[in-house]
Amino acid sequence: MRTRPVLKILVLLAFGFGFLCLTSSVTSVQAQSRSGKNSARKLMNEMSESEDDGFEFNFDSDDSDDSDDSSDSIDSSDSKSKKSTKNKEGAKSSKSSKNSKSSKKSKTSEKAEKAEKSKKSAPVKEKNTAEKKNRGKKVEPVEEDTRTPEEKEQERMAYYKETGIWRWPELTDEQFEAEIQRQKNYLEEIKTKFPGTVYYESEHFFYLTNAPKQIAEECLKYLEAMFARLCQMFDFPKDAKVWKGKCIVCAFATQQQFLMFEQEFFHSNQFTGACGLAHTSSDGSVLISLFYGDISKMEKRWQFIGVLVHETTHGFVHRYRARQGIPLWLNEGMADFMAGVIVPADSQCRLKQQSGLNRMRQTGSVGGLLQADSQLDVWQYGVASGLVGFIFKSKPQGFKKFLDEIKDGKDWIDALKDNYNCTPEELLIQFGRANRIPMLRF
Numbered sequence: 521m522r523t524r525p526v527l528k529i530l531v532l533l534a535f536g537f538g539f540l541c542l543t544s545s546v547t548s549v550q551a552q553s554r555s556g557k558n559s560a561r562k563l564m565n566e567m568s569e570s571e572d573d574g575f576e577f578n579f580d581s582d583d584s585d586d587s588d589d590s591s592d593s594i595d596s597s598d599s600k601s602k603k604s605t606k607n608k609e610g611a612k613s614s615k616s617s618k619n620s621k622s623s624k625k626s627k628t629s630e631k632a633e634k635a636e637k638s639k640k641s642a643p644v645k646e647k648n649t650a651e652k653k654n655r656g657k658k659v660e661p662v663e664e665d666t667r668t669p670e671e672k673e674q675e676r677m678a679y680y681k682e683t684g685i686w687r688w689p690e691l692t693d694e695q696f697e698a699e700i701q702r703q704k705n706y707l708e709e710i711k712t713k714f715p716g717t718v719y720y721e722s723e724h725f726f727y728l729t730n731a732p733k734q735i736a737e738e739c740l741k742y743l744e745a746m747f748a749r750l751c752q753m754f755d756f757p758k759d760a761k762v763w764k765g766k767c768i769v770c771a772f773a774t775q776q777q778f779l780m781f782e783q784e785f786f787h788s789n790q791f792t793g794a795c796g797l798a799h800t801s802s803d804g805s806v807l808i809s810l811f812y813g814d815i816s817k818m819e820k821r822w823q824f825i826g827v828l829v830h831e832t833t834h835g836f837v838h839r840y841r842a843r844q845g846i847p848l849w850l851n852e853g854m855a856d857f858m859a860g861v862i863v864p865a866d867s868q869c870r871l872k873q874q875s876g877l878n879r880m881r882q883t884g885s886v887g888g889l890l891q892a893d894s895q896l897d898v899w900q901y902g903v904a905s906g907l908v909g910f911i912f913k914s915k916p917q918g919f920k921k922f923l924d925e926i927k928d929g930k931d932w933i934d935a936l937k938d939n940y941n942c943t944p945e946e947l948l949i950q951f952g953r954a955n956r957i958p959m960l961r962f
Contacts (some may be wrong), residue, residue, distance in 0.1 A: 576800050613853065622718040685929045686843040688804055690797040691761055699765035710770065713784055714777065717770075724763060734773075735821070738826060743769070746862045747831050750836050754920050760838050762909060763802040767832065771810045778811035796827045798834035802843065806835035819867075826866030841927040849934065850923075852896055853904030857912070860905060867907060876902030877955060884952075885961050890944055910951050 663708075667675070680686055691699065707719045707728055717727035722740045724747050729736050741889050751760060772778045775795075782788040784797060796810035808831045814822040833855040837846065845851075860869035876899045880886060889900050889907075896904065912919045918939040925935035933944060943951070952960025 526697075538581070538665070546755070567659075576820035591746060657736050683929060684926075687841065688764075688839065688843070691764070696765065703765045703768060707768065710781075710785070712780065714772070717772075721766075722765055724815060726768045727771070728769065729812075730773050731771060731815070734816065738770070739825060742825050742829060743767075743832060746832060746858060749859070750833070751864065753916075754840065754923070762836065763806060764839070767806050767808065767835055769808045769810070769828070771812055771834065773812065775811050775813070778809060781809055794832040795824075798831045798838070800835060800838035804839060804843075806839060808832050808835060818865075822863060822866040823868055826859040826863045826868055829862045830859040833858045841924060844927045844929055846892070846923070846926050847932050848892050848896065849900075849904045850908065850926075852901055853906075853908035856901050859909045860909075869902070872898060872902030873906050874902065875899040876906060879903075880952070880955070880957055880960060884957060884959065886948065888962060890948075890962060906955075907947075907951055910954060911947075913939065 540569050541732040571658060632686060669690070672690055676687055676689060695928065707726060710728055711717050711719070714730070716730045717728050718730070718733075718734070718736075719726050720740060721727075721735050722744055725740060726742050727736055727743070729739075731739075747762070751757075751762070756762065770781060772781060778795075782797070796811075799805075799807040799809065808828070810824070810831065812824045813820065815824055834851065837851060839855060856869050856872065859866065860873075879899045882902065886903050886907075887897065887900060889896070889903055892900070911922070922935050924934075925938065926932050930938075937943065937948065940947070948960045948962065952958065
């Protein structure tokens with residue numbers, strides 16, 4: 521009789537211990553599930569933040585998967601609908617089978633790892649792909665350009681008489697060295713008018729400033745990075761003489777010095793409020809003038825370097841191919857696009873893009889951006905850089921041809937149709953869809 525209460529107690533203890541183990545197991549599974557989700561989110565964030573080497577400068581990062589570099593036109597609505605259908609089917613199957621869900625997670629992680637590896641070895645991959653394509657084929661030797669400088673100049677002038685397009689002349693080594701010496705004399709003249717300034721020289725730039733040497737050299741590194749990226753973007757050889765001599769940059773500590781320089785060397789008495797200007801002349805010379813102010817704080821320093829890259833991109837575009845101008849939205853969009861790519865630490869481009877995105881979603885319009893020919897609102901700079909990024913990512917080689925044709929005198933609307941198979945109206949509609957704005961209009 522006495523053993524029954526003891527048995528009951530033992531049974532109750534065993535039941536309690538089993539319940540505690542079960543609860544602990546469920547809690548552990550839930551914790552592992554939360555940990556897995558957090559790890560997946562962290563991986564996706566790291567992937568989206570590591571897009572520096574591929575011009576992944578999206579207008580809206582939430583839609584970064586919607587565009588395809590290999591597409592032949594901007595219109596990709598069919599591919600988007602297929603992706604949407606696949607996503608819906610995937611959602612249904614995940615509800616019906618736990619094994620399917622775990623399988624998809626492993627596939628996603630495998631894709632993420634492959635994407636990360638492909639980014640790190642992109643140049644090698646491109647090289648291997650080219651080798652495979654050329655394997656078994658006869659490679660035609662590139663014909664050497666045997667024209668003399670005189671013959672090149674005659675052909676350039678004949679092209680000008682026929683089309684009215686002034687392509688930049690190719691300088692001989694002697695002409696290039698003479699231009700470099702002229703620029704050095706010019707910089708010495710600036711130094712006499714602005715005591716305390718010093719100029720530094722890199723492969724493609726002269727940088728005159730009264731800032732500390734360390735900051736000047738840092739700025740030159742960003743300028744050379746910008747130059748290299750633009751040459752890559754437009755298939756220029758590394759040793760290409762893009763500038764007439766070199767590009768001159770004059771950066772002053774104060775706004776007063778900046779205004780004095782503008783008045784002394786460019787006879788400009790009007791102050792537009794800009795902290796940097798790109799002076800581009802009809803003879804091909806380029807000079808960038810700026811003031812940097814208080815750059816003791818890193819945020820202000822990055823902001824200055826962003827302006828530096830923006831203005832110098834204008835100079836590069838001026839020197840690209842021919843003297844012919846390009847539409848304002850494209851010119852400003854390219855300048856802000858490059859600033860965002862080369863100086864990601866500068867938040868100004870992202871802020872302007874966010875402002876532009878908000879305005880477009882409120883109004884359903886770009887506010888006449890594509891027809892503007894004099895000045896843009898601040899938020900329109902964000903729309904312009906986003907639109908350039910959208911076009912470029914859609915078809916990088918098409919973007920080069922697009923700009924080539926404009927520089928050769930073709931209307932940009934016709935060049936867009938030739939290279940992206942769309943009208944400006946269709947371009948805005950696709951750009952709007954990529955950013956969840958139905959029927960975006962002018």
